[in-house]
Amino acid sequence: MLSTLDARTAASILPLPLHKRHEPLRPAVAPRRAYAKDEEIFLEGDEAEFFYKVVSGAVRTYKLLSDGRRQIDAFHFAGEIFGAESGGEHRFTAEAIGEVTLVCHRSRSIGTMAFDNPMLAREVLASTMEALARAQEHMLLLGRKSAVEKVASFLLGLSERTTSGGVIDLPMARIDIADHLGLTIETVSRSLTQLEREGVISLPAHRRGIVLKDRAALRRLRA
Amino acid sequence: MLSTLDARTAASILPLPLHKRHEPLRPAVAPRRAYAKDEEIFLEGDEAEFFYKVVSGAVRTYKLLSDGRRQIDAFHFAGEIFGAESGGEHRFTAEAIGEVTLVCHRSRSIGTMAFDNPMLAREVLASTMEALARAQEHMLLLGRKSAVEKVASFLLGLSERTTSGGVIDLPMARIDIADHLGLTIETVSRSLTQLEREGVISLPAHRRGIVLKDRAALRRLRA
DNA sequence: CGCGAAATTGAGGATACTCAACATCCGTGG
DNA sequence: CCACGGATGTTGAGTATCCTCAATTTCGCG
Numbered sequence: 001m002l003s004t005l006d007a008r009t010a011a012s013i014l015p016l017p018l019h020k021r022h023e024p025l026r027p028a029v030a031p032r033r034a035y036a037k038d039e040e041i042f043l044e045g046d047e048a049e050f051f052y053k054v055v056s057g058a059v060r061t062y063k064l065l066s067d068g069r070r071q072i073d074a075f076h077f078a079g080e081i082f083g084a085e086s087g088g089e090h091r092f093t094a095e096a097i098g099e100v101t102l103v104c105h106r107s108r109s110i111g112t113m114a115f116d117n118p119m120l121a122r123e124v125l126a127s128t129m130e131a132l133a134r135a136q137e138h139m140l141l142l143g144r145k146s147a148v149e150k151v152a153s154f155l156l157g158l159s160e161r162t163t164s165g166g167v168i169d170l171p172m173a174r175i176d177i178a179d180h181l182g183l184t185i186e187t188v189s190r191s192l193t194q195l196e197r198e199g200v201i202s203l204p205a206h207r208r209g210i211v212l213k214d215r216a217a218l219r220r221l222r223a
Numbered sequence: 224m225l226s227t228l229d230a231r232t233a234a235s236i237l238p239l240p241l242h243k244r245h246e247p248l249r250p251a252v253a254p255r256r257a258y259a260k261d262e263e264i265f266l267e268g269d270e271a272e273f274f275y276k277v278v279s280g281a282v283r284t285y286k287l288l289s290d291g292r293r294q295i296d297a298f299h300f301a302g303e304i305f306g307a308e309s310g311g312e313h314r315f316t317a318e319a320i321g322e323v324t325l326v327c328h329r330s331r332s333i334g335t336m337a338f339d340n341p342m343l344a345r346e347v348l349a350s351t352m353e354a355l356a357r358a359q360e361h362m363l364l365l366g367r368k369s370a371v372e373k374v375a376s377f378l379l380g381l382s383e384r385t386t387s388g389g390v391i392d393l394p395m396a397r398i399d400i401a402d403h404l405g406l407t408i409e410t411v412s413r414s415l416t417q418l419e420r421e422g423v424i425s426l427p428a429h430r431r432g433i434v435l436k437d438r439a440a441l442r443r444l445r446a
Numbered sequence: 447c448g449c450g451a452a453a454t455t456g457a458g459g460a461t462a463c464t465c466a467a468c469a470t471c472c473g474t475g476g
Numbered sequence: 477c478c479a480c481g482g483a484t485g486t487t488g489a490g491t492a493t494c495c496t497c498a499a500t501t502t503c504g505c506g
Contacts, residue, residue: 063363065446071363086352091359128351129309135358136314140286140294142365143405147494174453182366187494189454206503207453223288370462397485410462412486429471430485 030103035096042083044093050104051084051124057100058171061092062179072180074134075172077161081127083107097171142182145223150181151191152221155201159212168210195221253326258319265306267316273327274307274347280323281394284315285402295403297357298395300384304350306330320394365405368446373404374414375444378424382435391433418444 032055035041041052044063052059059076061083073092076082083094084107105120113121141153154177159168170177174185181188192210195201200218202211212218255278258264264275267286275282282299284306296315299305306317307330328343336344364376377400382391393400397408404411415433418424423441425434435441 063359065363065367067446069367069446071366073359073362084352086349086356091356125348125351126309128348128355129307132351132355132358133309133314135355135362136286136296139296139358139361139365140288142362143294143402144288144292179366184495185453186455186496190494193454223290223292396483407463408485409464409487413462416486 030105032101032103035100035102037096037098039096039100041094041096041100041102042090044090046090048083048085048088048090048107051081051107052094053081053103053105054078055101055103058097059094059100059102060097060172060176060180061094063092070179071182072176073138074131075176075180081124082131084124084128097176147181147183147187148191148194148221149223150183151177151188151195152200152218153223154181155210155212156215156218156222159215166212166215168212170208170210174207253328255324255326258323258325260319260321262319262323264317264319264323264325265313267313269313271306271308271311271313271330274304274330275317276304276326276328277301278324278326281320282317282323282325283320283395283399283403284317286315293402294405295399296361297354298399298403304347305354307347307351320399370404370406370410371414371417371444372446373406374400374411374418375423375441376446377404378418378433378435379438379441379445382438389435389438391435393431393433397430 035057041059042048042050054076056078059082060072061074061076062070062072064070074082075097083090085091113124141150145153155168158170159166162168174188177183178185178188183191192201192203195218196203198217200212200214200221202213203209204211258280264282265271265273277299279301282305283295284297284299285293285295287293297305298320306313308314336347364373368376378391381393382389385391397411400406401408401411406414415424415426418441419426421440423435423437423444425436426432427434
């Protein structure tokens with residue numbers, strides 16, 4: 001289902017010429033794998049043997065500085081592709097946030113994929129461009145937004161991607177949010193508290209849920 | 224020359240299957256255009272009619288917040304491709320930094336390009352992945368590096384890309400550097416001064432040149 | 447109920463920003 | 477050739493935002 005949707009999206013973004021539309025697709029017998037909470041999927045510098053598509057759960061990809069400072073460049077949810085590389089090795093580390101199931105594709109096939117499996121090739125290109133668009137938006141956030149603006153942007157973006165009607169169930173811990181937004185956990189916490197005081201969100205008891213009470217206000221705060 | 228090099232790079236990244244290697248390439252009669260200093264190439268939100276390859280000069284691409292805060296996501300130098308979009312419109316604004324010459328390609332052809340002109344398609348995919356890699360590295364910089372670390376990273380990156388032997392001729396003003404690194408011009412200036420005091424770089428009289436005196440020290444400072 | 451992990455809150459401090467003055471560069475024109 | 481003026485860059489003083497360190501609370505789970 002998700003796979004079909006993505007293939008259609010990719011096709012609509014990059015329309016096939018008519019004479020190519022009815023090529024037989026080889027049956028997608030790509031292997032799946034399950035990962036436990038916090039399990040490593042691949043490390044920065046690993047040979048890029050596979051790229052992945054999320055079936056269920058959420059994945060974080062990040063880079064580290066030598067002294068341990070971490071920047072999470074993206075979270076990946078169901079239906080999204082990550083780990084496709086142009087060079088021979090992965091440029092970031094990927095870990096399962098909770099329980100995760102992935103589809104694995106051999107990445108040496110990216111070069112020949114355009115001929116073997118054009119649908120998948122288009123999907124990879126589309127997802128790469130999507131990742132680039134997100135990265136550009138995120139650079140604006142990291143370079144130019146205040147702490148509250150960052151948190152507001154994050155919450156809105158998450159609610160748009162997970163299409164939960166106003167209630168977000170955060171799969172990741174505060175430290176992950178902090179390392180994604182270029183903040184500390186304390187500042188993330190204080191920003192959330194501030195948003196709650198202002199009546200824009202509400203934080204239920206178990207700290208993994210967030211209710212968006214005033215989306216318009218959030219959009220204003222996003223800058 | 225640069226075009227040949229890039230095509231080769233793209234080909235090595237994404238090797239062609241043997242039976243496709245000798246397809247005739249259609250003559251590349253893509254039109255060129257020159258732009259004056261600070262001239263707009265396209266605006267964020269414009270229909271993405273073309274994508275571009277830099278022949279000479281340098282280009283900045285950026286996004287703005289509603290109140291005018293700016294984030295320059297990248298500078299583009301000779302041989303580099305920018306402005307290729309998956310959707311129908313450009314997601315950032317592009318401007319010439321100095322005098323610039325560009326090659327323009329119709330971007331509606333990206334979808335069919337894989338069949339019409341596989342070499343160019345590979346180049347676009349490779350440049351997109353390259354842009355993504357840069358963006359990920361830049362997010363680490365924006366989110367987790369100090370001012371001096373940012374400036375050191377920027378200088379090293381620039382010297383690696385322009386292959387000038389230890390002497391950088393900055394095409395862009397301080398304000399552009401600041402908006403690229405998520406700093407103010409004052410902080411950029413102070414960081415450069417500090418690096419000069421430490422003997423790592425030297426700043427000649429005309430403020431557009433920088434001499435890298437101690438690359439090892441710069442690499443250490445980059446974090 | 448009690449423990450450890452995660453999150454929140456508070457106090458104090460550091461980094462980078464703002465505002466302002468000054469310096470330098472460079473093109474223009476006397 | 478030098479003086480002028482605007483744009484660009486540097487330096488300084490004070491401040492705000494976010495970070496650090498520490499204490500406390502809350503949550504999840506035996």
